[in-house]
Amino acid sequence: MTSARHRIWDLLTSLKLTIGCLAALMVLVVACTLAQVHLGTFGAVERYMRSWLVWWDIPGTVLSVPVFPGGALAGLVLVVNLIAAQARRLDLSARKAGIWIIHAGLILLVAGEFVTGMYQTDNQLIFREGETTNFVQSPRELELALIDTTDPAHDDVYGIPERLLARADAVEIHGTPITLRIRRFYENSELFNLPPGQAAVATAGVGTGVLVQEAPPVTTDDRMNQAAAFVEPRAGDRSYGTWLVSNALGAPQSFVHEGRTYLLTMRARREYLPYALTLKDFRHDVYPGTDIPKNFSSLVHLSGRGGEERDALIYMNQPLRHDGKAFYRASFGEGDRLSVLQVVENPGWLLPYVSCVLVTLGLLVHFAIALRRGLRRQAQARAAPGPVTPAGAERASRAALGGLT
Amino acid sequence: MAKSGLDRTMDAGWDGSPGGASPEGLSMPFEGAVRAARSRRSGARRPRPSGWLTAGLILAAAAGCRRDEVTHFRVPKTSPAPALAAMAATPGAPAAGELPAPPTPGGALRWKLPAGWTQAQGGGPMRYATLKPPVPGKVDVTVIVLPGAAGGELANVNRWRNQIGLPPADEAGLAAARKTLRTGAGDVSVYDFASEGQVSTRTVAGLALVEGSSWFIKMTGDSSAVGAARPAFLELLGSLRRDVR
Numbered sequence: 001m002t003s004a005r006h007r008i009w010d011l012l013t014s015l016k017l018t019i020g021c022l023a024a025l026m027v028l029v030v031a032c033t034l035a036q037v038h039l040g041t042f043g044a045v046e047r048y049m050r051s052w053l054v055w056w057d058i059p060g061t062v063l064s065v066p067v068f069p070g071g072a073l074a075g076l077v078l079v080v081n082l083i084a085a086q087a088r089r090l091d092l093s094a095r096k097a098g099i100w101i102i103h104a105g106l107i108l109l110v111a112g113e114f115v116t117g118m119y120q121t122d123n124q125l126i127f128r129e130g131e132t133t134n135f136v137q138s139p140r141e142l143e144l145a146l147i148d149t150t151d152p153a154h155d156d157v158y159g160i161p162e163r164l165l166a167r168a169d170a171v172e173i174h175g176t177p178i179t180l181r182i183r184r185f186y187e188n189s190e191l192f193n194l195p196p197g198q199a200a201v202a203t204a205g206v207g208t209g210v211l212v213q214e215a216p217p218v219t220t221d222d223r224m225n226q227a228a229a230f231v232e233p234r235a236g237d238r239s240y241g242t243w244l245v246s247n248a249l250g251a252p253q254s255f256v257h258e259g260r261t262y263l264l265t266m267r268a269r270r271e272y273l274p275y276a277l278t279l280k281d282f283r284h285d286v287y288p289g290t291d292i293p294k295n296f297s298s299l300v301h302l303s304g305r306g307g308e309e310r311d312a313l314i315y316m317n318q319p320l321r322h323d324g325k326a327f328y329r330a331s332f333g334e335g336d337r338l339s340v341l342q343v344v345e346n347p348g349w350l351l352p353y354v355s356c357v358l359v360t361l362g363l364l365v366h367f368a369i370a371l372r373r374g375l376r377r378q379a380q381a382r383a384a385p386g387p388v389t390p391a392g393a394e395r396a397s398r399a400a401l402g403g404l405t
Numbered sequence: 406m407a408k409s410g411l412d413r414t415m416d417a418g419w420d421g422s423p424g425g426a427s428p429e430g431l432s433m434p435f436e437g438a439v440r441a442a443r444s445r446r447s448g449a450r451r452p453r454p455s456g457w458l459t460a461g462l463i464l465a466a467a468a469g470c471r472r473d474e475v476t477h478f479r480v481p482k483t484s485p486a487p488a489l490a491a492m493a494a495t496p497g498a499p500a501a502g503e504l505p506a507p508p509t510p511g512g513a514l515r516w517k518l519p520a521g522w523t524q525a526q527g528g529g530p531m532r533y534a535t536l537k538p539p540v541p542g543k544v545d546v547t548v549i550v551l552p553g554a555a556g557g558e559l560a561n562v563n564r565w566r567n568q569i570g571l572p573p574a575d576e577a578g579l580a581a582a583r584k585t586l587r588t589g590a591g592d593v594s595v596y597d598f599a600s601e602g603q604v605s606t607r608t609v610a611g612l613a614l615v616e617g618s619s620w621f622i623k624m625t626g627d628s629s630a631v632g633a634a635r636p637a638f639l640e641l642l643g644s645l646r647r648d649v650r
Contacts, residue, residue, distance in 0.1 A: 126572055134480070143476075152482070159476040175477060193533070193550060206551060249551075252560060272478040333570045333600045340570075 012084040021078040028054075028071050040221035042140060050117045072117070075110045082107050098366025105358030112351030120346040123271060125327065129337045132278040132303075136343045138269040142227050142247055145270070146173055146180070147263040149254075161269060162187070165229050178262065181232040183242055188215040189228040191248050201230050205253040205264075207244020227266060233257075275304035275323065280311065282332060282339045296329055298339045314341065514548075514590055514613070514620055517644035519637035533620075538637060542630030546638070549621045558612060562596055565608050565623065569600040586639070589646030590615055595639070599628055607631040611642040 011017060032048035039047060048054055049071035055064040069077075086103045090096050123136035144165055148156040158173050165171075165185045172179045184201070192211040194200055200208045207230070218225045228246035232239055233255060240255045245266040252265035278301040285295040297315035302308065302322060312320040320327040324345055331340035518524055521539035536546035562582075563573040574582065586593045590613055599607040609631060610623035622645075624631055624638050 126570075128572055131572065149482075154479050154481050157476075157478045157480055159478075161473055161475075164473045164475070171475060173475065209551065270478075271476075272480055331570075335599075338570070338572065338600075 009084070009088070012081060013088045014081070015085070017081045018078065018085070021074050021081060024069055024074040025071065025078070027068070028074065031068075032071075039219045042221055043219045072114070075113060079107055079110045082110075095369060098362045098364075098369055101362030101365060102359050103362075105355040105362055108351055108358060109355035112348050112355060115348030115351060116346055119348065120344065121271070123343040123345075124330065125277065125341040125343050127277070127279045127339060129279050129282055129339075132276050134276040135270045135272045137267075137271075140224065141269040142225065142266055143269040144180075144229065144231065144245055145263070145265050145267055146176070146178065146233075147252070147265070148176065148260055149263055150260040157270075157272070159270060162227055165227075165231075176260075176262075177235045178257065179234050181234060183230040183232060184212075186212060186214050186228040188217045188225040189213060189246065189248070190215050190226070191228065191246060202242050202244040204241030204255070205243045206249060207242075210244055210249075212244065212246075224268075229266070231264070233262070233264070273323075273325075275302060275308075277302055277327075279339050282336055284332060284336045296332065298329055298341065300327075513647075514550075514615060515646050516622075516641050519640050522637065522641070536641075538624070538630075538634035540630050540633040542627040542633075544624060544626030544630040544634055546624045546634075547621075549623070551619045551621070558594065561612065561619075561621065562610075565596070565610055565625075566598055569598060569606040569608055569625065571598055571600055586611065586642055588613070588643055590620075593642055593645060595642060597635075605629075609635055609638055611645075613645065615647065 028048050031054075032044045035044040035048060047070075051070035052073045053066035053070050054068040056067045057064050082103055086100070090099055090103075092100075122139070124139050125133060125136045127133045142162045143159040144162070146158040146160070148158075156175070158176070160171050160173075160180065162185075165182055166187065168182055170179055170181045190213045192213065194209050194211045198211065200210070201212070202208050202210070212228050212230075215226070224247070226246060226248040228244060228248070230242050230244055232242045234240070235257050238257075240257065243253055243255075243264055245253070245264055247266045247268070249266070252263040254261055254263050256262070279298060280301050281299040283295060283297045283299075284293065286292055287294050295315065297313055299311060299313050300320065301311050302320070304310075304322070312322075314320050314327055314329050316329065319329075324347070326344045326346075326349070328342040328344065329339070330342035332338060333340070518536070519538070523537045525535045525537075533550045534548040536548070538544060538546060559574070559576060559579050562579055566573060582596055582598070584595045584597075586595050593611045593613045595609070595611050597607070597609045599605070605628040606625065607628040608623060608625040610621060610625075613620045613622075622642060624634060
């Protein structure tokens with residue numbers, strides 16, 4: 001038992017494991033880069049870098065087998081390996097302070113990627129000059145929105161993410177008497193006119209004339225899944241029929257329960273902001289006499305909490321940072337009147353910077369310690385009696401380099 | 406300057422009471438503030454060093470769960486619910502509290518194909534027909550029919566606008582953009598939108614409501630190709646008539 005524990009401990013602290021993890025990450029980076037041709041950036045990163053295992057679909061079957069560790073697994077093992085190796089080999093002394101700082105920086109770098117993978121949200125904000133908007137929407141994820149439009153002053157918007165639609169049989173909408181039974185969900189689908197004589201799954205709304213067929217999920221960046229679901233709104237024992245919802249239909253459908261009107265619509269997943277942005281001016285400057293872009297910038301006005309009112313100019317590599325979100329310039333359109341901002345929220349965005357500073361600092365500290373030690377040995381060697389031989393000079397030179405070799 | 410205003414609650418285990426009806430939840434007047442009604446457990450202990458891995462796994466699980474939650478936002482109305490209004494204005498739309506009747510099969514449409522154009526039946530999901538104009542460049546002409554109002558004119562037009570990267574229009578914008586063509590199949594609403602950003606695309610589309618079915622005849626593609634095919638496309642729209650058999 002003890003020897004097995006030793007073997008595991010040896011493995012965890014092995015330098016070979018470090019090299020193996022780094023090699024696996026290099027292979028994953030190459031594979032992920034090549035896979036972007038077919039899967040798109042997001043799909044490739046999800047499949048190779050943010051997964052525990054890389055799966056291979058066996059052709060002609062529905063089976064998948066893991067064929068390689070994913071980036072998450074390789075990163076986790078690398079972190080464990082770094083921590084274990086540091087605990088085993090390095091003594092907690094000022095002499096090794098640089099190595100400690102370097103290791104801490106590396107661990108923080110990998111941990112930062114985990115934080116990014118788990119917590120980062122990536123949305124878009126689209127508006128025209130003069131328009132004010134207070135929500136961002138996902139370029140990839142969808143939601144089924146149930147909107148209570150009864151109140152003349154405001155709407156209550158309940159968003160059910162597609163991932164919940166995919167796995168839940170029923171979704172209780174807290175704050176309303178409505179429960180949505182999910183009869184069938186299609187991550188991607190094709191819609192056809194219902195052939196004559198064929199019974200429809202939907203019993204209400206536009207879906208009564210539509211046939212839904214499952215389609216393989218979209219994998220490229222420039223396309224979005226055409227998700228569809230058959231849902232049955234229920235309030236207590238009362239059913240409001242089975243409705244087809246899909247972002248391909250793009251049109252809200254409605255039902256009324258006890259005087260309250262509810263809209264059902266599948267759309268890009270939204271996040272409403274506690275502030276509003278107005279696009280005051282979009283600039284697309286070109287070099288004189290050419291169509292070569294010189295500058296893209298969006299001048300926005302922020303109306304925020306507590307009466308905050310201010311302008312901000314967003315341009316290349318100069319995002320607006322507000323309330324934990326960064327608004328980057330992303331695209332434009334409609335005769336240079338429309339601006340698209342990429343809205344990124346990542347609580348760990350500072351971690352890579354901190355880790356780089358730590359690694360740099362650790363290297364400097366370690367070099368300074370080694371240099372000081374080497375110089376001291378050189379001084380001792382000079383002070384010692386006897387002739388200076390070539391072997392002695394080489395020893396002194398090696399001592400000056402210290403732990404860097 | 407329009408101000409935004411909304412409340413937000415996160416369901417599924419975050420709220421102390423269903424539907425965010427807690428004091429932190431619904432009905433908070435907006436003063437530029439959104440509060441996520443996540444109840445914070447007081448007296449939480451700092452994880453022991455030996456529990457870092459467990460804490461990390463819990464954090465990871467919490468992050469995953471949070472993305473799967475039902476969200477709730479209270480947002481001020483910016484405009485009356487146009488799609489609902491469109492549905493209510495549609496003959497045969499359900500009365501409050503009733504289920505809509507199944508759509509009745511509508512009569513088909515016919516048209517005169519402009520010179521040089523070709524036509525294939527179907528050609529894709531929901532397609533009644535696919536047309537091909539004799540112009541160079543990327544252009545796609547489809548005829549799609551859906552039962553009923555298919556959600557209303559505004560929602561469908563906004564879907565087309567979204568497809569070429571334009572923001573949604575409101576009722577006033579819709580009315581300003583609409584041109585009406587009188588045809589043998591009744592009035593056809595014609596829209597022409599162009600997106601001239603990094604990808605220059607254009608959509609010209611006609612929308613007709615025929616015997617309870619919505620017909621969408623849409624041409625979309627590169628601006629230059631759509632522009633070249635536009636006169637013939639309008640000629641095709643003008644030739645629409647009901648298929649009386």
